[in-house]
Amino acid sequence: MTGVRTSPYITFFVGEAQYAADAADVSEVFRRPRITRVPGGPPSLLGIAGLRGAAAPVVSLARLLGGEDSAGADSRLLLLAGGQTIGLAVDRVGALTRLPAPDGAAAPGGFGRLYAVEDSALRVLDLDGLLRREFSQGFGDRRAQRLETAAPEVAAPAEAEIALLAFELAGQAYALPLEEVSEALTLPDRLASIAQAEDAVLGVMELRGRLLPVVSLCRLLGLATGDAAPARVVVTRIGDAIVGLAVDRLNAILRVPPRAIDAAPAVLNRGAGEAQVQSICRLPDGCGLVAILSAERLFRDEKVAHILADGRSGDARMTSTQAGDAQAAPVDRYLIFRIGGDEYGLPLAAVDEVVRLPDRLTRVPRAPAFVEGVLNLRGKVTPIIDQRSRFQAAAPASDARPRIIVTSVEGRQAGFIVDSVSEILGLTADQTETTPEMTADAGRLFTRVATLQDGERLILLIEPRELLDRAERDLLAAMDASGTAAGT
Numbered sequence: 001m002t003g004v005r006t007s008p009y010i011t012f013f014v015g016e017a018q019y020a021a022d023a024a025d026v027s028e029v030f031r032r033p034r035i036t037r038v039p040g041g042p043p044s045l046l047g048i049a050g051l052r053g054a055a056a057p058v059v060s061l062a063r064l065l066g067g068e069d070s071a072g073a074d075s076r077l078l079l080l081a082g083g084q085t086i087g088l089a090v091d092r093v094g095a096l097t098r099l100p101a102p103d104g105a106a107a108p109g110g111f112g113r114l115y116a117v118e119d120s121a122l123r124v125l126d127l128d129g130l131l132r133r134e135f136s137q138g139f140g141d142r143r144a145q146r147l148e149t150a151a152p153e154v155a156a157p158a159e160a161e162i163a164l165l166a167f168e169l170a171g172q173a174y175a176l177p178l179e180e181v182s183e184a185l186t187l188p189d190r191l192a193s194i195a196q197a198e199d200a201v202l203g204v205m206e207l208r209g210r211l212l213p214v215v216s217l218c219r220l221l222g223l224a225t226g227d228a229a230p231a232r233v234v235v236t237r238i239g240d241a242i243v244g245l246a247v248d249r250l251n252a253i254l255r256v257p258p259r260a261i262d263a264a265p266a267v268l269n270r271g272a273g274e275a276q277v278q279s280i281c282r283l284p285d286g287c288g289l290v291a292i293l294s295a296e297r298l299f300r301d302e303k304v305a306h307i308l309a310d311g312r313s314g315d316a317r318m319t320s321t322q323a324g325d326a327q328a329a330p331v332d333r334y335l336i337f338r339i340g341g342d343e344y345g346l347p348l349a350a351v352d353e354v355v356r357l358p359d360r361l362t363r364v365p366r367a368p369a370f371v372e373g374v375l376n377l378r379g380k381v382t383p384i385i386d387q388r389s390r391f392q393a394a395a396p397a398s399d400a401r402p403r404i405i406v407t408s409v410e411g412r413q414a415g416f417i418v419d420s421v422s423e424i425l426g427l428t429a430d431q432t433e434t435t436p437e438m439t440a441d442a443g444r445l446f447t448r449v450a451t452l453q454d455g456e457r458l459i460l461l462i463e464p465r466e467l468l469d470r471a472e473r474d475l476l477a478a479m480d481a482s483g484t485a486a487g488t
Contacts, residue, residue, distance in 0.1 A: 011094030011122065012078065014062045018094065018122045021078075025127055028079040029093055032071060036342050036458045038435075039391035040442035044134055046089060048436060050455020051077075056085040057436040064130050080127060084437065088127065099124065135437075162258060164281065165424070166251040166290055167234060170223040173251060173290045175281065178348075180295045182235040182242060183207075183333065184250055184424040187214070202246055207235065208428070214244035220275035220298055232423070236295040245298075250421060252403070253335070253354040254290070256281055257378075261292065275299070284378060331426035334450075336459060337405065337418040340393030343459045344418075345425065345450060350407045350464035353377065354421055357402040368475060375404070375415060382406060385471055387416040396420075409465045412472070425450075425459075432461065445470065 008023040035047040035058050044063035048055045058077065060069035074092035079085065163178035191203025191214055200219040204211050214233055218225045230246035237243075264277040278294040334345035335354070361373030361384055370389045374381050384404060388396070396402070396419040404415040432448045445466045450459040 006098040006100055009097055009099050009124065010078070011097055012061075012076070012090040013092050013094065014065060014067065014090060019061075019090075020097070020099065020122050020124045021127050022124075023096060025081055026078045027081040029076055030079070032075045032077050032089060034456070036460065037340070037391075037393070038442045038446060038460065039393070040445060042134060048449060048458055048460075049077075049087060050451060050458055051079060051085055051087055053451065053455045054085060055433060055436060055449040055451050055455070055458050056087055058087040058089055059131065059134075060089045061130075062089075062091070064134055082128075086131070086436075160258070161255040162261065164254040164256065164290070164292065165234065166254055167232065167247040168249050168251055169218050169221065169247055170225065172223070173288065174217075174221075174247075175254065175290045175292050176234060176236060176245075176295065177292070178253065180236050181424060182237060182331075183426045185233045185235065185244075186423060187230055187233045187246055205233075205244065207242070207244075208426075210242065212242055212244045214246055217245045217247055217275065217298075220245075236298075238295050238298070243295075243298075249401075250423070252356065253351055254281070254283075255353050256283075260284070264291070331428055334425050334427060334459075334461060335405065335421065336423045336425050337403070337421045338400075339388050339391050339418050340396070342393070343422070343457070345427075345459045345461045346405065346407065346467075347461075347464060348424060350409065351405060352408050352413065353404075353406040355404050355406065355415075357404055357417060371475065372417060377406060377413075377415075380413065382413050382415050383471075383475070384415040384417060387418055390471075390474070393419075407464055407468070409468050412468050414468060414471055416467070416471075435460070 009020040010023045010026050010029075011018060011020045013019070033049045033051075035049045037047040038045060038057075041047070044060050046058045046060050046069065049058050050056075051058075062069045069089065070091060071089075072091060075089060076093045077087040077089055078093075079087055164175040165178050165181045165184065166173055166175040167184075168174075185207075188205050191205055193203050194201055194213070198215075200215045202214045202216055204213050206212070212233075212235065216225070216230065217234075218230070228248060230248055232247050232250055233244040234247055234250075235242055235244050260282045261279050262282070264279050275293060276297040277291045278297055279292045281290040281292055283290065333348040335348050335351050336343055336345050338344075355377075358375070361375055363373045364371060364383075367373075370386050372384045372386050375384050376382075400419040401421075403418055403421045405418055405421070406413065406415045408414075427450050431452065432450050435442075435446050435449050445463060446460040447463045447466075448461040450461060451457075452459070
C-alpha cells in the first residue's frame with residue numbers, strides 16, 4: 001500500500017464472516033453486559049443496557065445483517081462514537097488494521113468496499129448507514145414527542161376509596177395506608193448497627209443521602225419472628241423522620257370503601273407488642289381480614305424519641321453539605337414488577353389495586369389468547385390480560401408469585417398478570433431519562449428508563465395510557481380477526 005493514503009479500521013466477526021468499520025466510529029470495546037429487553041422493539045434491538053452510567057440501546061449486528069444473534073464467551077460490544085450512545089453486539093473482535101481510505105461516498109445499504117486481508121474477505125461497513133436503514137425513526141424525530149409525554153397526567157380513581165399497602169408478617173396480613181408509605185424496598189443483606197439501640201431496631205441503611213433506621217415490625221407487634229428473615233423494608237414517615245419497617249413480603253395494593261373498615265377491637269392491642277392495630281379491613285367476598293396499622297401508633301412514647309432521633313441526627317449529618325438547597329428533589333413513586341428476567345415500573349398513581357392471581361378466572365368465549373378471563377372487582381367486570389404473553393417474555397422463575405396489577409385511565413380499567421411485584425420505588429428526576437430513540441414504537445409505551453446502581457440496574461417505566469391503549473387495540477384486532485375467521 002506504498003503511496004496509498006490509509007486509515008485505521010477495527011475488524012470484527014459475525015459468525016465466520018469478517019467485517020471492519022472506521023476506527024473513528026468506535027470509542028470503546030468491552031464485554032457484553034446484562035441487557036434489558038424492550039418488548040415491541042425492532043428485531044435487531046436486543047434491548048438496553050447501562051453504558052457509561054446511562055441507558056443505551058444495544059443492537060445485534062448479526063440481526064442487522066439478517067442472521068441470528070449469539071452471545072458466546074467472546075461476544076463483545078462496540079460502543080459507537082457520536083451523539084447518541086449505542087452498543088453494537090458482535091461475535092468477537094479482531095484487531096486494528098489500516099486500509100485504503102475511501103475516495104467517494106459510502107455504498108448504499110451500509111456496505112462498503114470488499115478487501116482481501118490475510119487470505120480472507122473483509123467487508124467494510126458503514127455502521128451509521130446500517131443503523132439508519134433499520135431505525136429510520138430512531139434518529140431524533142421522536143424525541144420531542146416523548147418529552148411531551150414523559151410526565152403523563154394520570155386520572156385518579158373516581159370512587160372515594162382508601163388505598164392500602166398490604167404485607168405479610170409471621171404468616172398474618174397487615175397493611176399501612178398507602179399515603180403513609182414513601183417507598184417499599186428490598187432489605188439489604190447487611191445493615192449498619194446502632195450502639196445501645198432498642199431491641200426492635202435492626203440497624204440503619206442509606207436512602208438517597210439520608211440514614212434510614214430499620215426496625216422489626218414483628219418485634220413491635222410482639223409476634224414470633226420464626227425462621228424466615230424479613231425480605232422487604234416499608235418506608236414510612238413519622239413527623240420529621242423516616243423509618244423503615246422490616247416485613248416478610250409485600251402482598252398487594254388494596255383499594256377498599258370506607259364501609260369495609262371497622263375499628264380494631266381493644267383486645268387486639270393488649271399484647272406485649274408496642275405497635276397498635278388501628279382498624280380491621282374486611283376483604284370482599286369473604287376473602288379474609290387485614291389488620292391496618294398507623295405510622296403514628298407504631299411506637300410507645302417513651303421509645304419513639306430514641307428511635308427517631310437516630311433518623312433525624314443521621315439526616316442532619318447526611319444533608320449538611322446540602323444546606324444551600326431550597327428543598328429536596330421531588331420524588332415520583334413507581335410500582336416495580338418483574339416479567340421474565342426484566343423489571344418494569346408503573347406510576348403508583350395509576351395503580352388501582354394489586355391482587356393475587358386466583359386459581360380460576362371466568363373465561364371469555366372466543367377471546368384472544370392473551371386474555372386469561374375476567375374478574376369481578378367490586379362489582380366491575382375487569383378483563384385480565386397475560387402481560388408475559390404480550391411482552392413475549394421467558395417463562396417465570398419457579399419461585400414467582402404471580403400478581404394482577406389493576407390500572408385505569410379515564411374510566412378504562414384492566415388487570416395485567418405479572419410474575420411478581422417487588423417494591424414501591426421513589427425516583428428523582430436525575431435517576432430517570434428518556435428511553436433511547438432507537439426503541440421505535442416501544443418508546444411510546446416505555447417513555448422513560450430508570451438507571452440505578454451505576455447503570456447495573458435498568459427499569460423500564462411504562463406510560464399507563466399507552467399500556468391500556470395497546471391492550472384495547474390488540475383486543476379489538478383479535479376479536480375482529482376471530483369474527484372474520486368465523487364468518488368465512
